[in-house]
């Protein structure tokens with residue numbers, strides 16, 4: 001039996017997408033990270049980091065959304081899994097890439113555009129964060145452009161099919177369309193992202209709306225995003 005901890009309005013939605021792609025039944029424990037539920041002794045026994053998502057697969061317990069998705073793809077297979085060692089390396093590479101290069105500026109921009117209450121948003125900070133996205137998204141844009149087969153624009157990040165690499169990158173970038181962050185500057189990324197989000201397994205996320213409180217001090221803000 002698979003158990004997923006974490007509400008949809010959290011990084012747990014990344015794993016819900018993967019579980020649905022793989023058509024795996026699972027128990028969903030909607031642990032809310034905003035009300036202290038991730039810091040109870042019971043939850044800390046599941047994930048001592050006090051964060052969601054966490055996953056239990058039988059007796060096996062793990063955390064970290066990208067690693068969970070790589071595990072699920074490899075264990076439960078189908079075309080989403082890497083087909084060989086080189087694809088495995090590239091799926092890992094792109095999963096690390098998106099959380100180190102894209103996630104924080106995108107989250108910061110999204111918070112200042114939509115996730116913080118209107119009176120706590122700062123458009124200048126949003127624009128600075130969006131500017132930081134240019135370097136990594138140019139890299140992804142050029143990568144996808146080099147893989148596009150004409151006339152169809154059907155490029156994928158690794159191999160010539162949708163894999164865990166596409167899913168992991170696309171799900172980190174989910175906040176962009178929700179939070180009014182245009183991908184127009186990176187047309188191949190925009191087209192690829194829309195195509196990924198069109199997959200039925202990704203649809204649950206479309207209806208999720210949430211807000212996060214802006215930390216009261218600049219240090220709190222730094223701790224939240226850096």
Ligand SMILES: N[C@@H](CCC(=O)N[C@@H](CS)C(=O)NCC(=O)O)C(=O)O
Nearest residue numbers: 010011033050051052053064065066
């Ligand atoms: N790198 C982790 C980050 C997990 C994370 O920060 N989760 C947030 C919710 S989206 C959380 O649980 N925060 C609770 C806290 O920081 O106390 C992952 O990708 O799984």
